[in-house]
Amino acid sequence: MKFAIAVFSAAHAPSSRRALLFAQAALAGGHEIVRLFFYQDGVHSASNNIVAPQDEQDIARQWREFVSQHQLDGVVCIAAALRRGMLDQGEATRYQRSAVNLEAPWALSGLGQLHDAAQNADRLICFGGT
Amino acid sequence: MSTLHVVSHSPFTDSRLDSCLRICGSQDAILLCGDGAYGLQQSALHTQGVKVFVLAEDLQARNLSLPDWAERVDYPGFVQLSITYDKVNAWL
Numbered sequence: 001m002k003f004a005i006a007v008f009s010a011a012h013a014p015s016s017r018r019a020l021l022f023a024q025a026a027l028a029g030g031h032e033i034v035r036l037f038f039y040q041d042g043v044h045s046a047s048n049n050i051v052a053p054q055d056e057q058d059i060a061r062q063w064r065e066f067v068s069q070h071q072l073d074g075v076v077c078i079a080a081a082l083r084r085g086m087l088d089q090g091e092a093t094r095y096q097r098s099a100v101n102l103e104a105p106w107a108l109s110g111l112g113q114l115h116d117a118a119q120n121a122d123r124l125i126c127f128g129g130t
Numbered sequence: 131m132s133t134l135h136v137v138s139h140s141p142f143t144d145s146r147l148d149s150c151l152r153i154c155g156s157q158d159a160i161l162l163c164g165d166g167a168y169g170l171q172q173s174a175l176h177t178q179g180v181k182v183f184v185l186a187e188d189l190q191a192r193n194l195s196l197p198d199w200a201e202r203v204d205y206p207g208f209v210q211l212s213i214t215y216d217k218v219n220a221w222l
Contacts, residue, residue: 001213008222014164015138018185025205123212128222129138130164 001031004121006114008128010044011060019127020063027070035073035117038106042128043081046074049101067105075117078108132157134215138164141172146221154180161203161211163188170194183211 003026009015023033038046045063052058067074081102082091088102102108118124137160141147147169150160159181162169167188169175175182176199184194186202196202203211212218 003212018138018163021205022208025209029206029209031209123218125212125218126220126222128220 001026001123002034002121003031004035004037004114004117004124005033006037006039006117006124006126006128007042007045008040008126009130010041011047011050011063012044013041013128013130015127015129016042016045016063017057017059019125020059020066022125022127024066033070033072034121035075035113036067037114037117038074038076038080039111039114040077040080040128041084043076043084043086046076046081046106047086047101048103049099064105072105074106075109075113076102076106077111077114079111081108131217132159132215133217133219134158134211135160136218136220137162137166137169139221140165140168142168147172147175150221151175151178151180154178156180159183159211159215161185161208162200163208165192167192167194170197170200176200183207 005023007019045060050060086102087097088108089100092100135150137147137150139146161183163185167184182200183203184200186204
């Protein structure tokens, strides 16, 4: 079974963790994740500047490690990211900003990638809200 | 065409669950997760004949008891439900 997973909430929201646990369970069950798409506030899950309190789970780090470990296609919506100050090196240079908070394994791309993922997957599962 | 409706908001803070129940078909099911697990306290839920599932960790975290008309699932169970039903509609 091919899954496309869209995340609409930041790393500190329970739904982001739920998406991560779902994705882990999907791979453990022998399924494929064609793409992870981070949209709206979900782009914050890809920030490499998040500092989680020591006694709390660092979901942003867990996402990063999960995507790297399984070499998944982790796409962050570029329009949603830019308006929230999430920039990779290319965008920081383009808009002459001082900070870069988005690096590999994440890739900035357009909303078309969500549509494409939905077309290629058997199931699109969205996580957001609380 | 069957749909799994995923509800993560408490029915005591908004009307998502009510809206969901209104459009639920007889082949559909509802998966309660997060604060949506409080939906188990909503008697309207089991009078409709729609299958109801709840994410086990959210049931446990809120110390809710499982009614006989609902079924608990873990994450592998969640994945399986998303396959069993033709579509998954999350009530973000």
